[in-house]
Amino acid sequence: MSTVSQPNEPKAEGAAGGFSLAALRRVRVTIATKLIVGFLLVCLIVGVTFGVIGVHIIGGLVVDEAQEKVRTDLNVAREIYLNHLDRISDKVRFVAGRTFVRDGSSFKERDKVVESLTAFRERERLDVLGVTDSKGIVMVRVTNPGVFGDDQGQDPLVARVLQSREPVASTCLMTGDQLRKESPALAERARFEVVSTPKTQSRAEREETSGLMLKAAAPVFDLKNQFIGVAYGGILLNRNFEIVDKIKQTVFQDVKYQGEEIGSATIFQDDLRISTNVQNENGARAIGTRAAKDVYDRVVTQGERWIGRAYVVNAWYITAYEPIRDVLNKIVGMLYVGVREQKYTDTRMRATAAFVAITLAGGAASMCLFYFIARNISVLVHKLVLASREVARGNLDARVEIASQDELHELADTFNSMASSLKKRDEKLREFARKKIMQSERLAVIGQLAAGVAHEMNNPLTGIVTYSHLLLERANAQDGTSEFLRKIATQADRCRVIVRGLLDFSRPKKPDKRSCNLNQVLQECVSLVENQSLFHNIQVEKNFQKNLPLVIVDPSLIQQVFMNLIINAAEAMDGKGRLSLATRLEPDGECVEIVFADSGHGISEENLERIFDPFFTTKEVGHGTGLGLAISFGIVKEHEGTIAVESEMGKGSTFTVRLPARDLNKA
Numbered sequence: 001m002s003t004v005s006q007p008n009e010p011k012a013e014g015a016a017g018g019f020s021l022a023a024l025r026r027v028r029v030t031i032a033t034k035l036i037v038g039f040l041l042v043c044l045i046v047g048v049t050f051g052v053i054g055v056h057i058i059g060g061l062v063v064d065e066a067q068e069k070v071r072t073d074l075n076v077a078r079e080i081y082l083n084h085l086d087r088i089s090d091k092v093r094f095v096a097g098r099t100f101v102r103d104g105s106s107f108k109e110r111d112k113v114v115e116s117l118t119a120f121r122e123r124e125r126l127d128v129l130g131v132t133d134s135k136g137i138v139m140v141r142v143t144n145p146g147v148f149g150d151d152q153g154q155d156p157l158v159a160r161v162l163q164s165r166e167p168v169a170s171t172c173l174m175t176g177d178q179l180r181k182e183s184p185a186l187a188e189r190a191r192f193e194v195v196s197t198p199k200t201q202s203r204a205e206r207e208e209t210s211g212l213m214l215k216a217a218a219p220v221f222d223l224k225n226q227f228i229g230v231a232y233g234g235i236l237l238n239r240n241f242e243i244v245d246k247i248k249q250t251v252f253q254d255v256k257y258q259g260e261e262i263g264s265a266t267i268f269q270d271d272l273r274i275s276t277n278v279q280n281e282n283g284a285r286a287i288g289t290r291a292a293k294d295v296y297d298r299v300v301t302q303g304e305r306w307i308g309r310a311y312v313v314n315a316w317y318i319t320a321y322e323p324i325r326d327v328l329n330k331i332v333g334m335l336y337v338g339v340r341e342q343k344y345t346d347t348r349m350r351a352t353a354a355f356v357a358i359t360l361a362g363g364a365a366s367m368c369l370f371y372f373i374a375r376n377i378s379v380l381v382h383k384l385v386l387a388s389r390e391v392a393r394g395n396l397d398a399r400v401e402i403a404s405q406d407e408l409h410e411l412a413d414t415f416n417s418m419a420s421s422l423k424k425r426d427e428k429l430r431e432f433a434r435k436k437i438m439q440s441e442r443l444a445v446i447g448q449l450a451a452g453v454a455h456e457m458n459n460p461l462t463g464i465v466t467y468s469h470l471l472l473e474r475a476n477a478q479d480g481t482s483e484f485l486r487k488i489a490t491q492a493d494r495c496r497v498i499v500r501g502l503l504d505f506s507r508p509k510k511p512d513k514r515s516c517n518l519n520q521v522l523q524e525c526v527s528l529v530e531n532q533s534l535f536h537n538i539q540v541e542k543n544f545q546k547n548l549p550l551v552i553v554d555p556s557l558i559q560q561v562f563m564n565l566i567i568n569a570a571e572a573m574d575g576k577g578r579l580s581l582a583t584r585l586e587p588d589g590e591c592v593e594i595v596f597a598d599s600g601h602g603i604s605e606e607n608l609e610r611i612f613d614p615f616f617t618t619k620e621v622g623h624g625t626g627l628g629l630a631i632s633f634g635i636v637k638e639h640e641g642t643i644a645v646e647s648e649m650g651k652g653s654t655f656t657v658r659l660p661a662r663d664l665n666k667a
Helices: 021-025 031-097 104-108 110-124 156-164 176-182 184-190 242-251 293-301 341-392 407-474 481-506 518-529 555-572 628-638
Strands: 128-133 138-141 168-174 211-221 227-236 263-269 272-276 306-312 315-325 331-340 514-516 537-544 551-553 576-585 591-598 642-648 652-660
Touching (some): 031 211, 031 227, 031 263, 031 315, 031 341, 168 176, 176 184, 184 211, 242 272, 263 315, 293 331, 331 341, 341 407, 514 518, 514 555, 518 537, 518 555, 518 576, 551 555, 551 652, 555 576, 555 591, 555 652
Antiparallel strands (some): 128 227, 168 211, 211 227, 263 272, 306 315, 315 331, 591 652, 642 652
């Protein structure tokens, strides 16, 4: 069980027998001290908050600047890469336009053609050069003259030229067998041992034999402009560092930071570095190492750019990657540029240190200035404290004078006005309380008197009603007395209804609650009124929910409520219209709703607020006591329910009774 400490309980002391917590709370702290401590806390919180935000912003700006740089660097690298591809395309088209190539008969002397094309290949530094016939069959393979006659029509670039008769250039992936046909030396150059590096995805193959090539193909037309074949050529990117070194030289200009090359470039075949100037731990090019898994998933798998931080071989870089696609738009590799993160990390640290130093210096200067301001304010506030104590003791004549022309002066004037207002309000409250007490006593006496009068009038009224009806039965219709007797009987009945209503309202009956089916109670009410003349032209719609749970109510009192609402609805429709009755269990199962909706003339907005007030009625004089809804409201409230009304003039009214769907005696 939880316990609450009492004032006389012993107070805990510190390890050195120090002050108790209560004693510390009684220590008086001046406003100047609080202001200074508060300002110090504000400075600390604001300084830390804005320091963290500032550091974050500075770091973000540095990273954004680095990412923007590598994004631009990647654009430059792409242009260099594509420029090499264009140059290869120009060289192949030049071969396709040579006269001895266009003269198909010259291929009968294959050795001379090979000799001529070999000189061109070596001068232009092409790794692959060959010519096929109009069906894609190799006629001359310069790099491996002894192998010819094979079908190159399956090569995507050659196939594209055979179909379109237009030159085409692209990056393409060549298998080890294809490279071996072109040149065994190329197949050996393309072979790599896969080197394991951190943060890469798992890979079963330990050796890579295929190669990535910049390749172009161009149509060959004879001297009569007839298509006779395809010239193709390219360079193998595997272990060819010309492009990546040119990118590095152009973009990073061999700049170093702390003795390390600041930037690097790489061409990937799938996730394998086949041409790079990234260095491994031994200082050699990291050929055969692989890209990080998150980069590979973004660039190769999803086909999107990567601009951001990435782990490259053995260090963190700010990097930019983009996919390399072949002529069929399939991703076969990646182009990468990146700068070492360390430079930007150091820049961010220096900027952060300068920002923190400026913040601390500004905070110290502000603290000194605020100390003098707080001391001046403390003296003025002390005057207000003394005056407030006087008012708290009951001295409403206390006043305070502050000469400074600032908010404290306004506060002093406001305090003086408040003291004057409190004095006047105190006098008015005393007078108001005295009048309210007298009024409550008079109302209580009037209520008791009304109940007593109603009770005393009930017996004589019963006699008047009884005898007026007897006289009415015996009266002669010819002498005119029957009309007078009928009026007496009618008014006597009305008085009896008013008296009964007063008695019910002042001394409500205690509910005799038991399990009850509200559908059955509502059906009995309809049965009682449906044959009355008032309901002959009223269409009654019943929407009772089946399997409605039993509720704990007094059936007779609830029937009185239902009858009252049904008759009120009929009278509001002047005996003609539609009355909708519905029962339903709320979704949460806590309450049962009974809805009475009529198509009558409705209730005005100003009358809605008074509809449940005793003796309030909108009926004509002599047609209502104004107690029906008030009594119904009390009965529903006694059952811990609610009754609500919604109405609009000319569109009818809807009364909703909500009763708990539970045993009230056990709740």
